[in-house]
Amino acid sequence: MGSNRRQFLRIAGITTLLGLGGGITLSASSYKPQSDPAQENEKRLRAGRWGMVIDMRKFPKDPEERQRVFDRIIEACHSTNNVPEGEAKPIQEVKWIWKDHFEHVFPGKENPFLAERVEQSEFLLLCNHCKNPPCVRVCPTQATYKREDGIVQMDFHRCIGCRYCMAGCPYGSRSFNFCDPGPYVKDKNPDFPVRMRGVVEKCLFCYQRLEEGKQPACVEASNGALIFGDLDDPDSHIRQVLRENYTVRRKVDLGTEPSVFYIV
Amino acid sequence: MYDAGKILIGLVIFLLLLTFPFWFSLGQASYESPDLQLPEDKEECIEDTEWMRKNHMQLLDDWRDTVVREGKSIYIGKGGKKYDMSLQKTCMDCHTSKEEFCDKCHNTASVDPYCWDCHVAPEEVANGQQ
């Protein structure tokens, strides 16, 4: 009696599971797109590996004026990408491109008696779009991944908000939406989404603008101080700049191979 | 069978609960598709209306992967016409009112997609607020 009932329950359970499974497969297979409907945009800018040079010499010498240029660049990024500003809790701030002092941008490189112009100036920081990105290595859902053109991309639809990538990033370039960012985005750009609470975000090298044949918003606003281009193409402007100038990158010793270079 | 009475009563209650949606909606008005505000100056959508009605959710789900993950941003619709795969830039360019188009059906059918948690609806921009 006892074992019969047990067997009955077992069979009933397995049948139910199979039924559920079958139902899911059926509903998934009922959708067929028209034919092969997707194509790349012809205007799209292409590269083997996108990179950026931040040429500090091209920013104004006067500290106040320099701040204004920085702020203009940051503002261009924020309004293009709907980046929230002035969150209620400052420690939970979202940053895509921001500014900080030398000893924070290049910790471990802060010699005593540093040249005044270096010590007193601020630097722009953004995601380095590393060649070996630790954030991509740790992400459990491939919500962040490296595109063929080197951009470290975020799929906001897929991110589960585990924040493992934030622990992995050695540059503090990733921000988590602790709260709904909507109310903190002033004048939303209707061409680009905002994010929702519970996902991680960061600079994406304005992939949506590259799609339309435009340079990233910060580059466009920088009057040539930010140089954006293909690191894999020896004839590109960025490679020429790199050939002719001494550049540094952040924390190269970690093996991440950042794609953002600085001319100090 | 032990406790036959209790088991039978239990079964009856279970069946009543199971069939709840059927007898609860007895005598109530049947479902009617709401009237949607269609764009006045546009003739056709990217695909047939019927097809869109049935498949727009899978289409949008496909789009988001294709654009973000595969880097293909052009959709070839009915008759080989090309469209930008973008909810905000393409869909909402014709269907200018989220309330009068999306919400009407979704509310009647009690579905609550979270597209608008991130994507910016046209009105929102016009009013400069949520």
Place this chain on the structure above:
Amino acid sequence: MLEKALKGSKTYWVWIIFLLAVMGAGSIFYIIQLQKGLTVTGMGRDVSWGFYIAQFTYFVGVAASAVMLVLPLYLHNQKKFEKMVTLGEFMAVAAVVICMGFVVVDLGQPQRMLNMIFHPTLNSMLFYDMIVLSGYLLLNIIIAWNNLHAEYQRRPHPHWLKPLIYLSIVWAVSIHTVTAYLIQGLPARHLWLTAIMAPRFLASAFCSGPAILIILALIAKKFTRYDPGKEAIRILAQIVTYAMVTNVFLFLCELFTAYYSNIPGHEHILTYFFTGLHGANALVGWAWVMAAAAILSLVILVPSRFRNHPDMLLVGLVLLILATWIDKGLLLIVGGFIPNPMGTITEYAPTGYELMISAMVYATGLLILTILWKVAIGVKKEIGEA
């Protein structure tokens, strides 16, 4: 067998209702966290993992309670652990449930959790952690339940369980190793970037898990008069002591490497713990309580004269649990984020929300533990093992 959990004394039911009440209260806070987001916590862009993940790490260790009984029993035929082994396995089950609970409450988008299965990512340690944790949960449920059921029917233990039992021993090592790998392979987190992270996890797990098991078994003995056996507790206390000595030794190794090498990145976080750094010193008190508790626990546990005295043993174990909890359940995770990648310090303290939600997860684990132990002890008493 499960019916044993439905009959109990008044104390039993009061305890169950208390746990349900805590779960209920905590879930209100969790619902608010779901609606408002993790902004209700004390975490931020610098310290992006906090109390939740720290508790997760600690309870991965507690899940080791089982293996320190299973290994001597099945590999070395230490029959004295026979009466206690089911309790250990069931405690592992509860501990793993607590672990999973803490991971889920830490997610920003928990409803998308299954993306980890839909898009399996072989380069992410979190993927392997999911596999080893759910595997360990399953192994312990299957082994403990089937063995207990056989005892209940007065039949010998089923043979087909043997390979699973051996597998569970190896598997127990894997859950600590993988959880340590979760943090020890990140390039710019100085506190975590150490090859002895996994050995430290094992050492601290093998002392804290069995220590909690002994205390809970003694509590159960008080309420149910089920005696897991004096010998079993004596040997287990020995194992705990050896593991704690190893644990402290490995911690001292970290101190030596950091301060003798004089490399700032390695020193900063330890200095922050014990004296404070650049004026930030939120965790200094905790760090010294940890140090004192660890030393005192060894003073009590190492000499067999003290260790074999029931009351002294209890004090020693409580101190040990306190020390290991502060080490792994408080300092280790937060410490990985201090200083931040820019070299500046943002301090962290959990908010009321975090504590209430954590209480909910704890209560869920304790409820599972209570029910499983009630069944196990009920069966063991019925077949006359008491």
